[in-house]
Amino acid sequence: MALNSTPAWRALVAHTAPPLPQLRDLFAADPARFSRFSVGFDGWLLDYSKQRVNSETMSLLGALWQSADVHGWINRMQAGAAINHTEARAVGHTWLRAPLPRPEVSAVLQQMKTFCEAIHSGQWHGATGERITDIVNIGIGGSDLGPRMVTQALGAHAVDSLSVHYVANLDSADLATTLKKLRPANTLFIVCSKTFTTQETMQNATSARQWLVAALGDLAVAKHFVAVSTNLEAVAAFGIDPANAFAFWDWVGGRYSLWSAVGLSTALAIGFANFEQVLAGAAAMDEHFFTAPVGQNLPALLGLLQVWNTSFLGAPTQAILPYSQSLELLPRHLQQLEMESNGKRVDREGNELPAPACPVIWGEPGTNGQHAFYQLIHQGGRLIPCDFIAVKTPDYALAGHHSKLLANCFAQSEALMRGKTLAEAQAELGPEGTALAPYKVFPGNQPSTTLLMPAITPYSVGQLVALYEHKVFVAGCLWDINAFDQWGVEYGKQLAARLLPLLEGQPAGHELDSSTAGLITASLSKQ
Numbered sequence: 001m002a003l004n005s006t007p008a009w010r011a012l013v014a015h016t017a018p019p020l021p022q023l024r025d026l027f028a029a030d031p032a033r034f035s036r037f038s039v040g041f042d043g044w045l046l047d048y049s050k051q052r053v054n055s056e057t058m059s060l061l062g063a064l065w066q067s068a069d070v071h072g073w074i075n076r077m078q079a080g081a082a083i084n085h086t087e088a089r090a091v092g093h094t095w096l097r098a099p100l101p102r103p104e105v106s107a108v109l110q111q112m113k114t115f116c117e118a119i120h121s122g123q124w125h126g127a128t129g130e131r132i133t134d135i136v137n138i139g140i141g142g143s144d145l146g147p148r149m150v151t152q153a154l155g156a157h158a159v160d161s162l163s164v165h166y167v168a169n170l171d172s173a174d175l176a177t178t179l180k181k182l183r184p185a186n187t188l189f190i191v192c193s194k195t196f197t198t199q200e201t202m203q204n205a206t207s208a209r210q211w212l213v214a215a216l217g218d219l220a221v222a223k224h225f226v227a228v229s230t231n232l233e234a235v236a237a238f239g240i241d242p243a244n245a246f247a248f249w250d251w252v253g254g255r256y257s258l259w260s261a262v263g264l265s266t267a268l269a270i271g272f273a274n275f276e277q278v279l280a281g282a283a284a285m286d287e288h289f290f291t292a293p294v295g296q297n298l299p300a301l302l303g304l305l306q307v308w309n310t311s312f313l314g315a316p317t318q319a320i321l322p323y324s325q326s327l328e329l330l331p332r333h334l335q336q337l338e339m340e341s342n343g344k345r346v347d348r349e350g351n352e353l354p355a356p357a358c359p360v361i362w363g364e365p366g367t368n369g370q371h372a373f374y375q376l377i378h379q380g381g382r383l384i385p386c387d388f389i390a391v392k393t394p395d396y397a398l399a400g401h402h403s404k405l406l407a408n409c410f411a412q413s414e415a416l417m418r419g420k421t422l423a424e425a426q427a428e429l430g431p432e433g434t435a436l437a438p439y440k441v442f443p444g445n446q447p448s449t450t451l452l453m454p455a456i457t458p459y460s461v462g463q464l465v466a467l468y469e470h471k472v473f474v475a476g477c478l479w480d481i482n483a484f485d486q487w488g489v490e491y492g493k494q495l496a497a498r499l500l501p502l503l504e505g506q507p508a509g510h511e512l513d514s515s516t517a518g519l520i521t522a523s524l525s526k527q
Contacts, residue, residue, distance in 0.1 A: 149465075194248065259279060299469075
């Protein structure tokens with residue numbers, strides 16, 4: 001049955017006409033609204049009282065959850081069924097952080113622990129006998145965004161003797177500017193590529209190898225490179241000892257791979273004991289998601305609210321607004337997690353969806369974003385649901401900062417909810433300010449959710465990332481799409497491989513459209 005023809009879906013469509021009262025009126029009519037539309041878990045608070053919902057909305061969304069058989073999909077995922085059906089793969093990222101992991105997972109975790117201890121203690125040293133002081137993770141997509149984000153988020157827990165850098169972009173500026181800061185004798189590279197064929201990663205790895213060999217010789221590669229890969233033959237051909245290759249599996253999607261050996265850079269940055277706490281926090285969120293009733297389930301509520309805002313209220317984007325500089329890279333990580341997972345146009349049966357699914361994900365940390373794009377959210381006339389993420393206890397305790405940060409966060413969500421009417425603007429300005437009043441009107445009624453975290457710790461950051469992973473899974477189930485393939489990524493790669501020979505001066509072996517041909521010609525021109 002088509003998504004928009006199910007009784008649960010049609011009931012929600014009917015529920016939007018006529019629209020709900022304004023949010024400020026909902027709060028005025030219900031002094032207990034906050035307590036009825038907020039839930040807690042393990043020191044966390046999810047306040048969704050500023051979303052455009054009432055009790056009937058949430059009941060209808062609960063019916064949609066049942067209609068989409070989300071619990072059934074959870075059970076199939078846990079059991080190892082190939083729910084990524086277009087690639088015939090299981091979806092097992094939660095197995096990587098289970099309290100009693102599978103034997104192959106335990107073996108890799110032990111290998112990572114031993115390696116981290118060797119680097120941190122100085123037992124592992126470079127070709128000249130000097131200890132390693134800098135780690136460069138070379139990867140892209142899921143082999144970069146998740147580890148990079150968590151490493152930055154947990155900067156307050158960083159190992160003092162080690163600096164960890166990330167290189168992803170094929171643009172030589174990314175690698176070159178990183179290498180300028182480093183000495184070959186003290187640098188170790190982690191090449192993250194499951195197949196050891198990813199174009200961006202392997203070009204950067206090749207250039208990094210040339211940089212190292214120019215200074216220390218070919219034999220140094222074995223002491224300054226390790227791999228996260230399953231292609232041991234290619235790893236050995238590169239000069240890396242296969243004993244220093246860390247495996248992961250085809251049931252680990254790239255954007256869900258932080259928890260695997262792809263997280264080696266993070267484990268090195270914060271210490272393996274802290275990395276284990278990241279895994280433990282994620283496992284706690286897994287257990288909550290798998291067992292909590294839908295009305296008390298944080299990932300379930302976030303997924304339901306996203307579908308409500310996107311598919312029923314028509315919001316084309318969603319802003320992720322962490323009021324923590326340590327979480328600066330969270331919106332970027334979630335862009336891949338959400339849009340690569342649910343940015344699809346067909347359902348599980350290959351039928352075209354009746355309307356776009358995943359919203360465009362974007363954002364910046366507060367308060368920086370307030371001085372950039374909040375103007376548009378407040379007065380730009382677009383519906384932009386927001387996730388505010390705040391922290392009770394700061395990870396860097398400088399006097400005078402945190403209370404002001406929280407005041408701004410809570411004030412922004414209040415202002416988006418409440419708005420300011422023309423009459424209020426006129427009363428505020430007085431008789432002489434009447435002409436200015438229209439410019440100070442805020443429509444309000446802009447929906448938001450606020451997540452209040454206990455602190456920025458390895459455990460809570462693990463919870464946060466797992467929370468959004470499960471939220472994406474829920475939304476995918478509700479939209480009836482496969483959230484675990486990414487065929488849209490592949491097409492551009494295929495065309496790039498076809499065009500590369502032309503840019504390297506070889507004759508065209510196929511016909512090109514006039515724009516592509518013109519761009520290639522212009523790029524090769526000396527004029």
